Amino acid sequence: MFEEILKNVQEKTPLVHSITNYVTVNDCANIILACGGSPIMADDINEVEDITSICNTLVINIGTLNERTIDSMIKAGKKANELKHPVILDPVGAGASKFRNDTVKKLLSAVNFSVIRGNISEIKAVNAGSGTTKGVDTDINDAVSNDNLKEVVSFAKALSQKTGAIIAITGAIDIVADSQKAYIIKNGTSAMSKITGTGCMLTTVIASFCGGNYDNLLDSTACAVSAMGICGELALEKVTKLDEGTSSLRTYIIDYMSKINSSILNKKMKIETI
Amino acid sequence: MFEEILKNVQEKTPLVHSITNYVTVNDCANIILACGGSPIMADDINEVEDITSICNTLVINIGTLNERTIDSMIKAGKKANELKHPVILDPVGAGASKFRNDTVKKLLSAVNFSVIRGNISEIKAVNAGSGTTKGVDTDINDAVSNDNLKEVVSFAKALSQKTGAIIAITGAIDIVADSQKAYIIKNGTSAMSKITGTGCMLTTVIASFCGGNYDNLLDSTACAVSAMGICGELALEKVTKLDEGTSSLRTYIIDYMSKINSSILNKKMKIETI
Amino acid sequence: MFEEILKNVQEKTPLVHSITNYVTVNDCANIILACGGSPIMADDINEVEDITSICNTLVINIGTLNERTIDSMIKAGKKANELKHPVILDPVGAGASKFRNDTVKKLLSAVNFSVIRGNISEIKAVNAGSGTTKGVDTDINDAVSNDNLKEVVSFAKALSQKTGAIIAITGAIDIVADSQKAYIIKNGTSAMSKITGTGCMLTTVIASFCGGNYDNLLDSTACAVSAMGICGELALEKVTKLDEGTSSLRTYIIDYMSKINSSILNKKMKIETI
Numbered sequence: 001m002f003e004e005i006l007k008n009v010q011e012k013t014p015l016v017h018s019i020t021n022y023v024t025v026n027d028c029a030n031i032i033l034a035c036g037g038s039p040i041m042a043d044d045i046n047e048v049e050d051i052t053s054i055c056n057t058l059v060i061n062i063g064t065l066n067e068r069t070i071d072s073m074i075k076a077g078k079k080a081n082e083l084k085h086p087v088i089l090d091p092v093g094a095g096a097s098k099f100r101n102d103t104v105k106k107l108l109s110a111v112n113f114s115v116i117r118g119n120i121s122e123i124k125a126v127n128a129g130s131g132t133t134k135g136v137d138t139d140i141n142d143a144v145s146n147d148n149l150k151e152v153v154s155f156a157k158a159l160s161q162k163t164g165a166i167i168a169i170t171g172a173i174d175i176v177a178d179s180q181k182a183y184i185i186k187n188g189t190s191a192m193s194k195i196t197g198t199g200c201m202l203t204t205v206i207a208s209f210c211g212g213n214y215d216n217l218l219d220s221t222a223c224a225v226s227a228m229g230i231c232g233e234l235a236l237e238k239v240t241k242l243d244e245g246t247s248s249l250r251t252y253i254i255d256y257m258s259k260i261n262s263s264i265l266n267k268k269m270k271i272e273t274i
Numbered sequence: 275m276f277e278e279i280l281k282n283v284q285e286k287t288p289l290v291h292s293i294t295n296y297v298t299v300n301d302c303a304n305i306i307l308a309c310g311g312s313p314i315m316a317d318d319i320n321e322v323e324d325i326t327s328i329c330n331t332l333v334i335n336i337g338t339l340n341e342r343t344i345d346s347m348i349k350a351g352k353k354a355n356e357l358k359h360p361v362i363l364d365p366v367g368a369g370a371s372k373f374r375n376d377t378v379k380k381l382l383s384a385v386n387f388s389v390i391r392g393n394i395s396e397i398k399a400v401n402a403g404s405g406t407t408k409g410v411d412t413d414i415n416d417a418v419s420n421d422n423l424k425e426v427v428s429f430a431k432a433l434s435q436k437t438g439a440i441i442a443i444t445g446a447i448d449i450v451a452d453s454q455k456a457y458i459i460k461n462g463t464s465a466m467s468k469i470t471g472t473g474c475m476l477t478t479v480i481a482s483f484c485g486g487n488y489d490n491l492l493d494s495t496a497c498a499v500s501a502m503g504i505c506g507e508l509a510l511e512k513v514t515k516l517d518e519g520t521s522s523l524r525t526y527i528i529d530y531m532s533k534i535n536s537s538i539l540n541k542k543m544k545i546e547t548i
Numbered sequence: 549m550f551e552e553i554l555k556n557v558q559e560k561t562p563l564v565h566s567i568t569n570y571v572t573v574n575d576c577a578n579i580i581l582a583c584g585g586s587p588i589m590a591d592d593i594n595e596v597e598d599i600t601s602i603c604n605t606l607v608i609n610i611g612t613l614n615e616r617t618i619d620s621m622i623k624a625g626k627k628a629n630e631l632k633h634p635v636i637l638d639p640v641g642a643g644a645s646k647f648r649n650d651t652v653k654k655l656l657s658a659v660n661f662s663v664i665r666g667n668i669s670e671i672k673a674v675n676a677g678s679g680t681t682k683g684v685d686t687d688i689n690d691a692v693s694n695d696n697l698k699e700v701v702s703f704a705k706a707l708s709q710k711t712g713a714i715i716a717i718t719g720a721i722d723i724v725a726d727s728q729k730a731y732i733i734k735n736g737t738s739a740m741s742k743i744t745g746t747g748c749m750l751t752t753v754i755a756s757f758c759g760g761n762y763d764n765l766l767d768s769t770a771c772a773v774s775a776m777g778i779c780g781e782l783a784l785e786k787v788t789k790l791d792e793g794t795s796s797l798r799t800y801i802i803d804y805m806s807k808i809n810s811s812i813l814n815k816k817m818k819i820e821t822i
Contacts, residue, residue, distance in 0.1 A: 022296040022570040023577050023589050029297050029470035034520050039470060040367065041297050044340040050371035066592040066616070068340070093588065097598035194806065196577035196587060245803025246582050255519025258468065296570040303571050303744035308794050313744060314641065315571050318614040324645035342614070529793025532742065 002223045002269065003262035005213050010036035014211025016204060017055035017080075019043045019073050021063025021092065024197030027254065028059075028204045034258035035227070037208030043069045048076035057085050057211035059204055060111070062103055063092035070103055077111030086114040086210040086217060089165070090203040094118065095125035105129035108163065114210060115221050117168035117203045120144055120152070127159050144173045153182045153274055166221050170202065174229065176222040183222040186270040187229025189236045195250045202228045205257070222271060230268040231256040276497045276543065277536035279487050284310035288485025290478060291329040291354075293317045293347050295337025295366065298471030301528065302333075302478045308532035309501070311482030317343045322350035331359050331485035333478055334385070336377055337366035344377055351385030360388040360484040360491060363439070364477040368392065369399035379403035382437065388484060389495050391442035391477045394418055394426070401433050418447045427456045427548055440495050444476065448503065450496040457496040460544040461503025463510045469524045476502045479531070496545060504542040505530040550771045550817065551810035553761050558584035562759025564752060565603040565628075567591045567621050569611025569640065572745030575802065576607075576752045582806035583775070585756030591617045596624035605633050605759035607752055608659070610651055611640035618651055625659030634662040634758040634765060637713070638751040642666065643673035653677035656711065662758060663769050665716035665751045668692055668700070675707050692721045701730045701822055714769050718750065722777065724770040731770040734818040735777025737784045743798045750776040753805070770819060778816040779804040 014037045020028060025041060032039040042051040045068075052058055058080040060073045080087045089111075094104050107113075108130050116126055120143070144152050156167040156177035169175045174185040192198040205228055209220040235252035239245070290311045294302060299315060306313040316325040319342075326332055332354040334347045354361045363385075368378050381387075382404050390400055394417070418426050427449055430441040435453035443449045448459040466472040479502055483494040509526035513519070564585045568576060577587040590599040593616075600606055606628040608621045628635045637659075642652050655661075656678050664674055668691070692700050704715040704725035717723045722733040740746040753776055757768040783800035787793070 021589070023573050023587075025297050026300060026470065026574060030521060030524070033468050033470060039297075040370070041295070041338055042367070042371070043338065044373060046341065047339070047371035047373035050373065054370060064589055064591065065595070067594065068342075093590070096588070096602060097590070097595035099592060099595035099598065194581050196574065196581060245800075245806035247578060247799040247802035247806070250578070251521040251525060251799060252519075254521035258519035258521070299571050300574060300744065304795060304798070307742050307744060313571075314644070315569070315612055316641070316645070317612065318647060320615065321613070321645035321647035324647065328644060525795040525799060526793075528795035532793035532795070 001219055002265050005209060005216065005220050005223045006262055006265060009209055009212035012212045013038050014056040014208055015040060015054065016057050016059060016207045016211055017042065017052050017076065018059040018061065018204060019048065019069060019076060020059060020061035020200065023063055024200040027197045027201050031201045031254050031257055032204050032208050034254050035205050035208050035260065037211060043072050045072045045075060048072045049079045052076045052079045052085065053083065055085065057207045058087045059090065059207045060087065060107065061090040061092055061200055061203060062100060063200060065100060065103055073107060074110045077107065081112050086207065086214065087111060088203055088207045088210065089113045089116045090200060091116065091118045091122045091126050092200065094122040101125060101129055113163065113165040114217055115166045115168060115206055116163065117170060117206060119171050119199065120169050123159065123167060123169050130159065130163050144169065144171045144175065149173065149184065153177060157182060166218055168206065168221055168225060170199065170225060174225050176218065176225055178218050181218065182274045184272050184274050185222060185226050185229060187226050187268065188232045191236045191249060192232040194246045226269045226271050227260055227265065230264065231260065233268065275493055276539050279483060279490065279494050279497045280536055280539060283483050283486035286486045287312050288330040288482055289314060289328065290331050290333060290481045290485055291316065291326050291350065292333040292335065292478060293322065293343060293350060294333060294335035294474065297337055298474040301471045301475050305475045305528050305531055306478050306482050308528050309479050309482050309534065311485060317346045319346045319349060322346045323353045326350045326353045326359065327357065329359065331481045332361045333364065333481045334361065334381065335364040335366055335474055335477060336374060337474060339374060339377055347381060348384045351381065355386050360481065360488065361385060362477055362481045362484065363387045363390045364474060365390065365392050365396045365400050366474065368396045375399060375403055387437065387439040388491055389440040389442060389480055390437065391444060391480060393445050393473065394443050397441060397443050404433065404437050418443065418445045418449065423447065423458065427451060431456060440492055442480065442495055442499060444473065444499060448499050450492065450499055452492050455492065456548045458546050458548050459496060459500050459503060461500050461542065462506045465510045465523060466506040468520045500543045500545050501534055501539065504538060505534065507542065549767055550813050553757060553764065553768050553771045554808065554810055554813065557757050557760035560760045561586050562604040562756055563588060563602065564605050564607060564755045564759055565590065565600050565624065566607040566609065566752060567596065567617060567624060568607060568609035568748065571611055572748040575745045575749050579749045579802050579805055580752050580756050582802050583753050583756050583808065585759060591620050593620045593623060596620045597627045600624045600627045600633065601631065603633065605755045606635045607638065607755045608635065608655065609638040609640055609748055609751060610648060611748060613648060613651055621655060622658045625655065629660050634755065634762065635659060636751055636755045636758065637661045637664045638748060639664065639666045639670045639674050640748065642670045649673060649677055661711065661713040662765055663714045663716060663754055664711065665718060665754060667719050667747065668717050671715060671717050678707065678711050692717065692719045692723065697721065697732065701725060705730060714766050716754065716769055716773060718747065718773060722773050724766065724773055726766050729766065730822045732820050732822050733770060733774050733777060735774050735816065736780045739784045739797060740780040742794045774817045774819050775808055775813065778812060779808065781816065
């Protein structure tokens with residue numbers, strides 16, 4: 001199944017429209033190309049509908065949020081919903097300011113997201129902004145481990161139920177869940193947190209994978225998360241061998257994504273359902 | 275002649291003012307430095323005239339266009355025209371939205387461009403926006419090949435006649451033409467399309483070359499296009515040899531640009547006039 | 549002492565809030581992580597106070613200044629002052645436009661900076677904007693050398709006296725001074741000027757070092773300047789050995805920053821007080 005997902009991305013070259021932050025945007029564009037998609041970044045309110053219409057999928061990333069682009073995000077999101085394109089939310093830094101929390105709330109009420117990807121604290125902030133009822137328990141620590149895994153999976157499933165979106169919580173252990181089913185993914189390495197943008201990049205890889213596989217968003221998201229982790233592992237091996245540092249790690253993650261194939265996936269994926 | 279052009283860039287260190295997109299801006303700044311120029315990025319309406327006045331050349335790139343910067347582009351463009359600085363247009367994504375098409379039209383009517391560089395579909399969109407008369411045939415496919423080369427050259431010459439700008443159409447085969455003369459350049463590799471920003475970077479290399487060679491813009495543009503292609507070829511050789519990927523390719527393109535010299539140009543240029 | 553400073557950064561992981569330009573922002577985020585800090589970029593007026601409040605230090609960089617973000621800079625700066633966080637100014641391109649000069653003047657009158665870092669011409673522009681009295685002589689050439697070193701040190705000390713900020717003037721020879729004491733640092737290499745953003749990156753390293761060492765800003769700034777120079781030297785050695793170019797140099801500077809330790813500092817620092 002995962003080979004099929006990867007093949008679809010590489011053969012269909014999905015166009016990914018991103019409204020995103022200016023910190024990691026170049027890495028995002030490059031990793032979209034590396035994994036088989038094609039990137040377009042456009043955030044002006046006068047063109048976001050046109051651009052989304054010629055694309056296959058939309059990424060909304062709030063990393064360097066500003067008032068001008070929030071309206072663009074909503075307009076693009078609504079258009080993508082209308083066209084039934086997958087819409088992926090990366091709630092970067094949700095929880096860090098009232099402005100981000102309010103924006104997440106606004107986005108969640110205006111746009112139907114297909115996938116929401118963040119670390120546990122961002123996803124908890126999304127949960128806080130996703131409704132007034134307190135049906136979902138959020139008393140979870142900020143690190144996902146084998147100890148609290150079941151609890152976090154239940155939280156993810158409940159949040160998926162509430163939002164209608166697949167929830168991807170990434171960290172030392174990654175969880176990808178809809179309301180019924182969850183994947184646990186143990187690829188990746190903590191070294192990835194020493195470079196900026198691995199989260200943002202992953203979100204755009206998810207978007208590319210979903211853009212090539214409209215009918216299979218849960219598996220595509222899980223596959224993208226695992227693929228990114230694998231690239232991180234391979235990159236770290238190379239950096240360690242060559243005694244290099246974090247900037248080389250970034251380069252190699254994108255390098256390996258540009259060479260990912262089904263045989264690497266088969267050999268390296270550490271993924272199970274729960 | 276091409277050695278002379280390169281020498282002028284490297285000796286004069288032309289200052290290049292860019293109003294550009296936030297996706298590829300860092301690569302653009304680095305490749306301007308690599309080829310011998312010096313970059314300044316500034317887009318606020320309150321300073322674009324001041325900045326352009328201390329520079330030698332101006333790049334206008336519409337990659338992540340927004341309403342705020344369009345006025346800055348026009349103001350800077352008019353000032354650069356007044357000062358007789360070369361002004362280079364990169365109509366990124368022209369054709370993809372009404373907003374971009376309208377902006378291209380606005381720019382073309384307000385500013386005299388010295389060079390316009392894009393892929394064939396962008397240049398066709400520029401043509402559509404460059405006047406009401408339909409004197410120039412645009413019924414050309416979106417890939418330039420040996421089969422339609424003469425047709426595209428005629429189109430480029432006619433568009434140059436209409437706009438007063440040198441037209442650089444880049445792709446598998448590159449064409450650089452004014453109304454009288456055209457260069458056909460066969461350097462480069464398709465791998466360059468797997469990284470973001472090779473087009474944007476090339477535009478800034480053209481700007482640097484033109485900034486050091488005011489009296490010879492056509493040859494300078496052709497030389498820049500060829501030099502960029504050569505760097506792509508050398509980078510791909512290295513990536514292939516080391517079994518690396520697309521992010522390393524990007525690094526090496528800029529690396530090779532920082533080491534370009536007349537002996538490499540002489541050995542590698544695949545350029546002819548038509 | 550310098551080992552202690554480095555250890556504090558690496559153990560405390562200071563959060564660095566940057567309001568900065570979009571040209572070098574990714575390199576800045578990556579080098580903050582490399583040296584031991586954690587980056588947050590946020591520039592919207594609605595959240596800068598919230599963001600600064602959860603951080604340890606603030607960087608204000610005017611590289612791609614625009615009207616929207618000036619108010620954010622001032623608001624964040626005042627909040628950081630209130631919280632007694634170190635605030636670091638990078639007056640990129642000061643002197644190049646009236647808009648930048650006016651903004652520097654505005655910033656200096658609204659915010660108390662802990663450190664101001666620039667090249668000699670930027671720092672001279674800061675001096676011109678730092679008051680109406682002409683008490684500080686600025687008749688200094690745009691290159692700091694052994695010949696005019698004493699003069700520049702006096703200038704830096706006087707400017708520090710006037711502004712209350714530590715003054716870091718970087719170039720072939722670096723000077724870090726408060727009103728009483730100055731460090732002369734001779735690490736680094738001219739090759740660093742062939743990549744964009746070494747200045748901006750250094751400013752964020754200074755911010756990280758100051759964020760981990762509130763009680764010792766002068767020594768921390770000097771240590772950061774020296775560390776950055778050492779990374780440049782090591783990177784150039786590697787690039788030269790491998791016959792690579794400027795983009796690899798950028799990668800290796802960040803790589804070496806991610807591996808800096810007290811034994812490298814002890815062996816390589818070229819620092820003296822005057």
